[in-house]
Structures are given as C-alpha cells and as structure tokens.
Amino acid sequence: DTAVSQTPKYLVTQMGNDKSIKCEQNLGHDTMYWYKQDSKKFLKIMFSYNNKELIINETVPNRFSPKSPDKAHLNLHINSLELGDSAVYFCASSQDRGLVGANVLTFGAGSRLTVL
Amino acid sequence: DAKTTQPNSMESNEEEPVHLPCNHSTISGTDYIHWYRQLPSQGPEYVIHGLTSNVNNRMASLAIAEDRKSSTLILHRATLRDAAVYYCILRAINTDKLIFGTGTRLQVFP
Numbered sequence: 001d002t003a004v005s006q007t008p009k010y011l012v013t014q015m016g017n018d019k020s021i022k023c024e025q026n027l028g029h030d031t032m033y034w035y036k037q038d039s040k041k042f043l044k045i046m047f048s049y050n051n052k053e054l055i056i057n058e059t060v061p062n063r064f065s066p067k068s069p070d071k072a073h074l075n076l077h078i079n080s081l082e083l084g085d086s087a088v089y090f091c092a093s094s095q096d097r098g099l100v101g102a103n104v105l106t107f108g109a110g111s112r113l114t115v116l
Numbered sequence: 117d118a119k120t121t122q123p124n125s126m127e128s129n130e131e132e133p134v135h136l137p138c139n140h141s142t143i144s145g146t147d148y149i150h151w152y153r154q155l156p157s158q159g160p161e162y163v164i165h166g167l168t169s170n171v172n173n174r175m176a177s178l179a180i181a182e183d184r185k186s187s188t189l190i191l192h193r194a195t196l197r198d199a200a201v202y203y204c205i206l207r208a209i210n211t212d213k214l215i216f217g218t219g220t221r222l223q224v225f226p
Contacts, residue, residue: 004159031212041201043160043216055212090159094212101148101209102167107159 003027004108006091012114013081021076021111023091031055032074033092033105034066043090049074050096078113086115120204125221128194136189136220138204143184146209151178151189152216153200160203160216163189199224 004025013019025032033056034046048056052068063079078085088110094103121139128134140149151163164171164178166187171178177190191198201219 033212033214042218043154043203045213045215048212050212092159101146101207101211102165103207103212104150104162104165105152105160105214107161110157110159 003106004091004093006089006108006111008111009109010112010114012116014116015081015083017081018077018079019081019113020078021089021091021113023074023076023108025072025091025093025106027093027095027106028072029093029095029106030071031094031096031103032068032071033094034074034076035090035092035107037088037090037110039087047074047076081113081115083115086113088112120206120217122202122204122217122220124218125223127223127225128191129225130196131193134191134194134198134222134224136191136202136204136222137186138188139186140204140206141185143206144208145184147206148209149178149180149184149187150205150207150214151176152203152205152214153198154203154219155197155200163202165207194222194224196224196226198222 031050033048037043047066049068065077067075091108092105094105150165152160154160166178179188203219
C-alpha cells in the first residue's frame, strides 16, 4: 500500500495552461505539505495544511493554490503555468505528536512538471 | 532558522561503515536534528532524528556531540542501495517547517 500517493507522476504542458496535481495519504496523518524541487535539486517548502487548515504559506505566487477537501487529500492547482514552474513537486504528510519539531514526514514519489 | 553544514559528497565501499558529518554551531536548545535521504528519482525518506542523546534505529545511528554543535549519521554497513543525498536538518520545536539544505551525496562502490 502506498502511504503518500501523487498523480500524475509526469505532466507535460504548455505555458499559460492550468493544471492540478493530486495527493492522497492513507496514514491517517493530520498535516500535509507541498514541496518543490527545482533543477538544482534544492527542496523548498511551499504549503502545509493541518486538518484542512492552511498553516504554512511560503512566498509562492498566487497562481499556486492548494486545496484540501479533507485531511487525507491536498491537491495543488497551478494557474497560468510559466517556464519557471518546471520542477518536481513532492507531497508529504506527518502526524502531529505534540512536539512539532519531532514530527517525521513521509513523502510521495513526486510529480515531475515540465512546462514548454 | 539555524543552518547546517555538510560535505558536498562522500564515498564509501560496500559493506563498510559510513560516517556522515553535520555541523550546526547555531543550534538552539530546542532544535531537533533530523536526517532524511533522497534516493535517485524518489522522494525524500526519513532516516532518523534526535534531540540530545544518541539514537539507533534499523536504518542508522545518530551520534550527537555533547555541545550539540555537530552530529554524525552512521550507516553501519553501506550497501549500494544507500547511495543517495543525505540531508541533515534542524527543526525548531514549534515549527512545521522542514528546511532542506544541499545535503551530502553519498556514493557507494561495490
């Protein structure tokens, strides 16, 4: 059973299009995240949600909008795609064990977005 | 956020122990030390974490210096599957952020 699953795994699209990446976790975790890994392999947090509530919103363009229909899902919608959005996007989840600093993240396998 | 410093790359032979160092001289008293690794074309994977005491799990051991300004991830017997980028990350007690640095790329030779 896949703990954190993302779809699609690969996405190739034209500039200006709108696309979504879906994420689901079956671990019963309370918190979900989106990370972006650029071409230089640098991993950066974008968003986190705890029980459907936005907790972290890093400096990300408004074209990126996360949506959490329930605590097991966190989808990422991107409007008006640009060349610079090409990257691998990772979804992750964690269980809040009281001491946030000790929480462990489980990551998905990633979704590679290529904007032409 | 407190910063970590790791070597860009390290090499090991299969079956040998590997010691991956991490310096974090600006660590605060409540920062946890986390290690994750990323295998080629995969998402990051949790390895181990600790606060003050040394920690062991099925994947690795974490040795934390007494002053907590450095730590070492120990892989007891490297396998080819351990070839990955290893990230040492400090995580504040009250933040949900896991901030990745550039990590150490470990190569394992047969």
